[in-house]
Amino acid sequence: MDPADSAAGAGSAGRSASPCLPPGDFGVVLATLRARRGWSVREFARRVNVSEGQICNLESGVRNPTPAVAAACDAAFGTGGELVELAGAGRRGARAVDVVEAGPVVAGYERVLGELKDIGRSTGPRFVTASMKSITRILTDAGPHAVGEQRAEIWLLASRFAEYTGWMAQEGGNPAEALRWTNLAVRWGAQGGDETVAAYALVRKAFIAQHRGDACAAIAFAEQAAGHPAANPVIRAHAARRAAQGHARRGDEGACREALEQFKGHAAEVIGDQAPHWGPRIENGNPRLIEASCMLSLRRFESAADLFAAEHRRRSAIPADSNSQARFAVRQATALAGVGRLDDACQIVEATLPMIKRIDSATVRVELGRFVEQARPQRAGPGQLALIDASAALAIG
Template sequence: MDLPFVSSREATQGLPPAQEFGVELARLRVLKGWSVRGLAERTAISEGHICNLQSGRRNPTAAVAAACDAALGADGALEALAGKARQGRSTGIDADLLISGYTRIFDDLRALGRTAGPSTVAAPMRSVAGLLADAAPRVGRVRRQEVWLIAARYAEYLGWMAQEAERPADALRWTDVAVRWAALGGDDSMAAYALVRRASIAQHRGDRSGVVDYARRAAGHPAATPRILVHAARREAQGHAVLGDYDLYRRALDRVRVHRAETAAGPEGPRWGPSIENGTPRVIEASCLVDLRRFGQAAGIFAVELQRAPATSADANSRARFAVRYATAQAGTGDHEGACRTVAEALPVIESVDSATVRAELRRFLGAADRTPAASRQHGVLNAVRAAAYRAA
């Protein structure tokens, strides 16, 4: 797999010498998929010392740099940066530049998480989150809040990755951490988004009324931004659809459209949670119609909308989920061969994305497809779907 990480020059450009070494050390470690502990075990350097190096609080000695360079296969690059760091003797933390480096790493890890799943990115993200939380109290007051906010972004995404790995307790724990860190960064809107996360977890647990309750609480939170209101309205619409209440579902769906327009008209605000662009209101409508068992309407919308939106790696998880919902709608209309064809086309992406959300959709599809007379003719496809649906997280 080609990893979408930025180059060494892009990641460290403009950093003081000690931080240049630290960010490059973290970048190379992340490329290997190693945690701080993993690097410590391979270099005989303590985890605490590696964290100090990555944050720029300590300058690397020649021996430490050589050990890291050899373990990471840096071909002398880390040793050269270490020489610059020792000459510069810069041990202070420049939070602004630290944020710049770790924001780039966050964007790369998030992109990788969308295409390769939580197991690939969880360990390096935990390491960087801890590093930033450790560094935040030590930086100057002017930039301290920004350090906490980037740390909160890591924690929030770790919550999502835990949810996708079917670890709801870890998902809630990381989400609560993100709320605390965001508050230290002067942002209360993460507290509103945390209620959306709880609604999502309630849905996966089968707590139908809990979905609606948490979504409404998120929408009523005083710090909720238009973007968070979109997430809340989506989740509420899905909750009402599962409960079979068509009128309340339609009202919630109307709010999705209203709040999407508000996000376009107003300031950006914090981007907690997934992109609201992963699923148009029409696709969300079709998804809810499957829950309402209006399969013909749902299949008609999916057929148009999924063809209209170009496939990109950035929304692989969402697109796969909606494709399986489309297949479930097709099966509900009696088009079993079309349903198996749709899900078979999505299987390569599904098998590469380790997603509890998609696995749940696959199990739902199987529940519909296995009961049909045509199931025996699609034996190979259904077996492949079954293997993907029930594989270990």
């Protein structure tokens, strides 16, 4: 068994705490274990000798496992009979009242959320979406049966799961689904007594508008988010960042720099952890990388290239997750292509393509498309043309 599989110590709904399995019903546990191993649905289906559709049905809770399938899953993960025991507890484990009375279960799902976010940042949406949806369903089933503080905690946790599920939908290239989950996060957050998610939802809408090329809508949503009564420094910092990038796309450098200063000011107000924490952690945002990205959108390629180079020399300044690394690497390559350093740009993209293929991120593919647009007009050799063509095909998805 992987060390990660034996480290999760919280019990799932309707059964005693297990030293081996993460919390959740059979489908949630199955999807979480599969994500930890980095197995695709196809790979896992091959290992347990069932169809891909059956794995999807098991993970989403549509079907219960037969004893034979549960045993095959148990053998694949080496969980020593724990999955067979969990499957025997019945469809979706327990009554909702069991969930709401078990504080450690809520804490367990919070830990799973953090774990799934780590996986999503490194591998993209395909390994985590089924788990996110299954756990969200459990929480929303439990919410109406809870009372007092537990009721608020469950709805708030459901809101956090929905918000990240929306982000994964966006990363998967489905903005309509992203907005649907974001709206659910707003509703459930309000039921949990937190209106800040309504403000952050406007930031998400700004980001979606930005990636479809509508800079005016992105700025408008960012300004609405910043002015929302429930906006806190975290959300205002996110909003200022989106506004800066929107102004850059419009070519308004003055407004862009003003928004960048607002971002830095709001980011400085963020002290420690603020829960719930909507969106990426502001303290992990590098203002100089964000400025470099804005210079790129303003087509000030030399300034952007210099800023990117300076930050990449300070390796500790680059975010650790694969998604951010790929995104900023492609932006650096685009800036280098803009100043005629196509050879350097292609070297960066060639080194980054395996990561881009692995995470399969729609937002990174947008950045790759921008690189292709900048590199195409350059005088390129055969090897560079082949790389540009490969990048173009990957950008289309």
